[in-house]
Amino acid sequence: MMFRKMTLWGLAALLSLTLPAAAVFIWHRSWWPLIVFVLWTSAAFAVIGVLQRRKHREQCDRLLMHGHLSAIRTLSHHRHDWMNELQIVYGYLRLNKLDKAVEVVDRIRGRMEQDSRLSQIGIPELAAFLLSFRTVCDxxxxxxxxxxxxxxxxxxxxxxxxxxxxxxxxxxxxxxxxxxxxxxxxxxxxxxxxxxxxxxxxxxxxxxxxxxxxxxxxxxxxxxxxxxxxxxxxxxxxxxxxxxxxxxxxxx
The missing domain is CATH 3.30.565.10 (Histidine kinase-like ATPase, C-terminal domain)
Structure with a gap:
């Protein structure tokens, strides 16, 4: 699982450890290959850590961007729905059909109350799914x-x-x-x-x-x-x- 999440540069840094390891094996009687191996290993894992943090930031940025786009689509869809309803109300008022206009207003109020209850359901993931459902399903x-x-x-x-x-x-x-x-x-x-x-x-x-x-x-x-x-x-x-x-x- 760790190797799957590692970048190519991270794998390269990890594989580079074979060089100082080989030096330790070849010159096992000398002290300097061991020091090189320790320093090389520290540098390799430092590089891997930096790369993993960068990858994590990029993933978080992508998730945040996806969340922003989803919120924009949801708000745009809701704005379109409200504009349609307001146009209907305006049309009934122009025709002096007050009873029909009241029915539309009651329908709008009902939907707003429903959205309010959904936003207070207590689980953000579920609330977001239900509130944005109209934008993802046709x-x-x-x-x-x-x-x-x-x-x-x-x-x-x-x-x-x-x-x-x-x-x-x-x-x-x-x-x-x-x-x-x-x-x-x-x-x-x-x-x-x-x-x-x-x-x-x-x-x-x-x-x-x-x-x-x-x-x-x-x-x-x-x-x-x-x-x-x-x-x-x-x-x-x-x-x-x-x-x-x-x-x-x-x-x-």
Missing amino acids: TMRLDVDIQDGLHLDRLPCEAEELSRTIIGLVNVIRFRATLPTGGENVLKLTLSQTEGDLKIVMDYYGELAASDSVVDELEKCLQGKGQIDQGKEPAEQSEQARTMVIHLPLPA
Whole structure:
């Protein structure tokens, strides 16, 4: 693993140690090859350390740049959405359709309240994923409903592991959602805490590829740490609707 992370110059510095080592072997009766070997080794590891720190800084810079670009895309997408909504409101006001304008304003307020709850969910990685979902997925819409007062970072479980699990569950549906021939694919994700577990309800309406194996993929994401209930059978809803209820037990 160490060699995989090392740069070519670092490997060259490490391999250069064979020269003083060979000198020690050849002139083993002399004292100077040993001194050269010690000094050479110190210099080689100093070079390796400098190169590794430089590589680490470059990786951090790339991650920071990726984060900045992702934030810019998210803000740009949200600005575009708000401009569209404001244009609709302006159009209704111009037509003196106040009731329609109020409906749009209520819709905007609902979305702003949802974004506010998402930003306070307690796990930055998960909050960023959910808030930026509209910018990375064009095959379905994600609506998130979070129980009032629920902060995932305060639950008695590993926050990062919980974040990866929820993101994985959403991605199972995301990667199987196909471009709809009519209407819109919608996944409603509901998070709530019940006695002894975290309840995740996934209500999906739309088209899915290989829908018969969705539950198997969700179970892989859970890795045996939760239970999936099918909820309502698809036959009781429309052919394109299904509900999956996931219970993640919380340590006492």
